[in-house]
Amino acid sequence: MNTLRLDLPMAGLPSPAELTDGFADEARFLLALKLFEQGRISSGKAAVLCGIGRVAFLLAASRAGVPVVDLSSDDLDDEFA
Numbered sequence: 001m002n003t004l005r006l007d008l009p010m011a012g013l014p015s016p017a018e019l020t021d022g023f024a025d026e027a028r029f030l031l032a033l034k035l036f037e038q039g040r041i042s043s044g045k046a047a048v049l050c051g052i053g054r055v056a057f058l059l060a061a062s063r064a065g066v067p068v069v070d071l072s073s074d075d076l077d078d079e080f081a
Helices: 023-037 043-050 054-063 073-080
Strands: none
Touching (some): 023 043, 023 054
């Protein structure tokens, strides 16, 4: 499996006392969420990046306030017609 390593300065992160055990998972989710929100990756790729299932990612994205469906107003009218 190919991986990407990001080196981040500790000065830019919360203090070590504030870093929880799940911080790396949270950071992966937030990165995946932003890339998905920008349309740069699919929900499936975002889910892989987070290490969770696609449906779980979509539910979490929705809870985070990120729209998971991008329909035009014409498409919406067709859906509800």
